Amino acid sequence: MAGRSFKHFSILPGFWPALGFSVLYLSLIVLAPLSAVVLKTTTASWAHFWGTITSPSVVASYRLSFGASLAAAAINAVFGLLVAWVLVRYSFPGKRLVDALVDLPFALPTAVAGIALTTLYTEHGWIGRLLARVGIRVAFTPLGVLVALVFIGLPFAVRSVQPVLEDLDAEIEDAAASLGASRWRTFTRVVFPLLRPALLTGFAMSFARALGEYGSVVFISGNMPMRTEITPLLIMTRLEQYDYAGATAIALVMLVASFALLLAINLLQWRSRRYAEAR
Amino acid sequence: MKRQDPLLLRCGLTAAALLFLAVFVALPLFAVFAQALEKGLAAYWTAIADPDALASIRLTLLAAGIAVPMNLVFGLAAAWAIAKFQFPGKNLLITLIDLPFAVSPVISGLIYVLMFGAQGWLGPWLSDRGIKIIFAVPGIVLATIFVTFPFVARELIPLMQAQGTEEEEAALVLGASGRQLFWRVTLPNIKWSLLYGVILCSARAMGEFGAVSVVSGHIRGETNTMPLHVEILYNEYNFAGAFAVASLLALLALVTLVAKRLLERKMRQDYADFKAAESAEG
Numbered sequence: 001m002a003g004r005s006f007k008h009f010s011i012l013p014g015f016w017p018a019l020g021f022s023v024l025y026l027s028l029i030v031l032a033p034l035s036a037v038v039l040k041t042t043t044a045s046w047a048h049f050w051g052t053i054t055s056p057s058v059v060a061s062y063r064l065s066f067g068a069s070l071a072a073a074a075i076n077a078v079f080g081l082l083v084a085w086v087l088v089r090y091s092f093p094g095k096r097l098v099d100a101l102v103d104l105p106f107a108l109p110t111a112v113a114g115i116a117l118t119t120l121y122t123e124h125g126w127i128g129r130l131l132a133r134v135g136i137r138v139a140f141t142p143l144g145v146l147v148a149l150v151f152i153g154l155p156f157a158v159r160s161v162q163p164v165l166e167d168l169d170a171e172i173e174d175a176a177a178s179l180g181a182s183r184w185r186t187f188t189r190v191v192f193p194l195l196r197p198a199l200l201t202g203f204a205m206s207f208a209r210a211l212g213e214y215g216s217v218v219f220i221s222g223n224m225p226m227r228t229e230i231t232p233l234l235i236m237t238r239l240e241q242y243d244y245a246g247a248t249a250i251a252l253v254m255l256v257a258s259f260a261l262l263l264a265i266n267l268l269q270w271r272s273r274r275y276a277e278a279r
Numbered sequence: 280m281k282r283q284d285p286l287l288l289r290c291g292l293t294a295a296a297l298l299f300l301a302v303f304v305a306l307p308l309f310a311v312f313a314q315a316l317e318k319g320l321a322a323y324w325t326a327i328a329d330p331d332a333l334a335s336i337r338l339t340l341l342a343a344g345i346a347v348p349m350n351l352v353f354g355l356a357a358a359w360a361i362a363k364f365q366f367p368g369k370n371l372l373i374t375l376i377d378l379p380f381a382v383s384p385v386i387s388g389l390i391y392v393l394m395f396g397a398q399g400w401l402g403p404w405l406s407d408r409g410i411k412i413i414f415a416v417p418g419i420v421l422a423t424i425f426v427t428f429p430f431v432a433r434e435l436i437p438l439m440q441a442q443g444t445e446e447e448e449a450a451l452v453l454g455a456s457g458r459q460l461f462w463r464v465t466l467p468n469i470k471w472s473l474l475y476g477v478i479l480c481s482a483r484a485m486g487e488f489g490a491v492s493v494v495s496g497h498i499r500g501e502t503n504t505m506p507l508h509v510e511i512l513y514n515e516y517n518f519a520g521a522f523a524v525a526s527l528l529a530l531l532a533l534v535t536l537v538a539k540r541l542l543e544r545k546m547r548q549d550y551a552d553f554k555a556a557e558s559a560e561g
Binding site: 033082085 | 284285288289292293295296297299300302303304305306307308310311314349352353356357359360363364365366367372374375376377378379381382383384385386389390391392393394396398399400421424425428444447448451452457460482485486487488489492493505506507509510513518521522525528529531532533535536537539540
């Protein structure tokens with residue numbers, strides 16, 4: 001039988017129906033539609049494709065999307081480590097509530113987050129009013145994009161670092177301390193290097209999520225041409241003008257970036273797992 | 280304990296973390312409810328009882344009601360094949376299942392426009408037969424299925440891989456049928472993780488905005504889901520109405536968080552029980 005040579009022998013039933021259905025469903029829902037992006041691009045001329053993805057407004061959107069996503073991921077890495085540290089190491093009243101709250105950006109629909117953040121950060125909003133006094137405008141500026149992306153990426157950073165911090169062996173730190181290392185030195189030389197792979201993974205996941213984010217950003221950014229247009233928004237506006245070839249060209253650039261990031265994240269996770277197993 | 284930080288540092292770091300979370304997470308959540316109730320309870324009810332709002336709620340529930348069961352069946356099938364059998368290409372399959380998470384929501388909608396839209400591959404064929412997918416309910420369902428595709432599978436695969444095949448093989452040797460195997464052995468072992476995946480899947484299905492926005496066409500009362508209805512009201516400067524509908528979605532998010540917490544405890548127990556049983560066997 002062909003099956004015996006393909007899979008290892010097992011007495012359990014249902015391999016072929018389960019695998020067959022999975023592959024068929026995956027192909028119909030995910031693979032075929034995604035390949036449409038690539039095939040659609042090949043029908044357009046190279047000149048048109050290149051002209052679309054290097055036009056000034058599109059390049060400005062890459063700069064904003066990549067820049068704001070990188071900045072948001074960096075902020076999330078720092079505060080994600082801080083929040084994870086406080087949640088794992090210290091105890092305070094309401095800690096479990098705070099721990100649960102970290103997942104809110106995950107669970108709250110992005111459009112809801114978008115309008116809530118916009119309302120807070122306009123000149124009349126609770127936070128925007130305070131910031132306006134010192135001359136900082138957030139809503140409808142690139143800073144607003146950053147705020148939305150920090151919100152959306154926070155759980156990734158916290159939840160990457162938290163389990164590693166929980167599993168950290170107390171003996172290692174005790175050993176460092178008994179050898180005369182200060183708390184700070186123990187942290188920078190012993191604890192931080194152990195956390196670094198998880199922190200990097202959290203950073204990359206937060207970055208990847210921010211890059212594609214749409215719902216929470218479009219309200220607070222104000223979508224001003226060349227200034228606050230993110231790349232996913234440009235795909236949306238091309239589609240609204242029925243410029244399918246243009247939308248697809250920009251989408252292909254984003255897909256390539258996303259898949260490269262996915263690959264990097266998988267490599268990071270694989271490395272940190274191997275590292276954990278080796279210990 | 281030597282690894283306890285000094286009191287001053289402890290208080291400082293805790294205060295900084297709490298302040299950050301208060302400003303960036305708690306305040307937006309609070310703002311949703313404050314804005315929703317700003318014009319009073321009567322206005323709140325009017326906004327929610329509005330026929331277009333009710334139609335959007337119905338559509339959201341319909342889309343989730345189709346997408347979640349389909350992805351549940353897929354998740355079970357994929358996890359069964361991947362976790363219980365050895366075959367080449369398994370890692371590739373796992374990576375491909377996660378693909379929808381790496382794709383921007385806007386692109387998740389775009390791909391179905393390219394397939395089924397008026398200028399799409401199957402567009403002319405479909406319009407000849409009077410079938411409408413894009414700017415209609417089927418498109419919304421498809422986009423919802425895509426963005427929630429990996430949720431159930433990615434919860435089940437690692438758990439079922441850890442559990443192995445011994446229990447199923449024993450049941451089979453004792454004469455269990457395939458159906459008994461699933462209902463009596465496999466399902467009880469994975470029930471909490473399954474529920475966890477379903478809850479995350481449902482929450483995302485009801486809250487999805489970008490992908491659904493691309494394929495919806497924004498026809499009031501017909502192809503508007505709740506998040507899209509929120510957008511329309513907000514862009515019309517009907518803030519009280521927008522936040523009233525948004526508050527329902529925020530409540531849904533809170534329920535999801537509570538359920539997630541409770542289930543995470545159960546799931547940890549599942550893994551722990553399994554480890555204990557394994558070590559008892561030696």
